[in-house]
Amino acid sequence: MNVHTTDIAIIGAGPCGLFAVFEAGLLGLKCHLIDSLPLPGGQLTEIYPKKPIYDIPGLPSILASELVSNLMKQIAPFKPEFTLGETVVDLKRQTEEFELVTNQGTLIRSKVIAIAAGLGNFEPRKPLIDDITKFENKGIDYIIPDPEKYRNKKLVISGGGDSALDWAIFLTDIAKSVSLIHRRTEFRGAPESVNKVKQLVQSGKIELITNAEVKELSGSTHLESVKIHTDDGTVIEKALDYFIPLFGLVPKLGPIADWGLKLNKSAIEVNTFDYSTNIPGIFAIGDINTYEGKLKLILCGFHEATLMVQSAYKIIHNGKDPSFKYTTVTGIKELS
């Protein structure tokens, strides 16, 4: 089992979680960030990386992806640890500390937890097919952690966006066969990907079925075949090893809802003194929290992170107050 010990475990590696590392680092506190997405940045990376943000103080305009890479640079001296692509599924209070466990079995121990989970957990958008949950991880994958799994396998991919197109292209070199199922005739992915798919269809490397949807699944323990219904009423049965629906991700609150935190409409209620929750030692910052006058803005989350770490310091150092210093005076002291 992968075990980590840190001062503050931060659930969510979006902008507020990342900036909390900086403010904690100024106080000499180490952080470990956990995020279900494979890359840091949260919504900025997943939803709008190429959109400009205009309300970050001192930055008249910055692309969301640039803000994330700047934050990563800003926190680098404090050497945060990351567990990415894993979801926190369990939180337990031990006598002196908390224990967080991810869906991959990683264990993180810390005295303080900061929930900076934004909109919650990004989960795959699942097609509306009966029995789909029965075959999850038994022939149905919504994400592709390791393409080698599909070597010499028969694949059916559905979806019409960039991720469906890019994976269909990539997997033609690995899989035995790739069928791409799309609900419309036109693809709305990046033009170069659309052209590449068209070439691969012409050369027979991708079988393309348009105006069609996978509607039925069958198999005993593992998925064995799917039935594809086309708009003209034809039903095509296809034997396969894996069905990979790629329809993007949607945020869900997920396991956070089960930890005994006081919630108000899917947001965690906090005390605006230090953004503490009803559970001592657990704080919530950024879009996931709520209080009177709350605005879901990155800049507000940065402020929340700053105040939060002051109280976190006291908990970690048994009631001792942190000494407040300006970075202009002290500079940045790297953590080991």
Place this chain on the structure above:
Amino acid sequence: MDKLITLHITDRNDVIHEFEIPADCGFNLMEICKSAELGVMGTCGGLALCGSCQVYIQSDHVLHLPSDEELDMLDTLFHVNDTSRLACQIKVNESIDGIKFKIAPDQ
């Protein structure tokens, strides 16, 4: 006095809500649904990037055509039909007075 327009919104439990709002309030239909707590998340804040505000237009109002971004998103969603639109892309103004729409199921 500001001109008021009426919206008829059917929520996910088929309950119809009627709202009178100023035509120049500057909101879009996602923001109206969100502030009325009708279960619309409006996750991306109105960028047509999350698809959480899909609605079905039920009246015969002629709306502007969806942008490429809106079509991209509608392409990845489920429960989509010919009347599907993203509420965040429809601004409140006098031309939508009396509009009827239904909130699509959660994704």
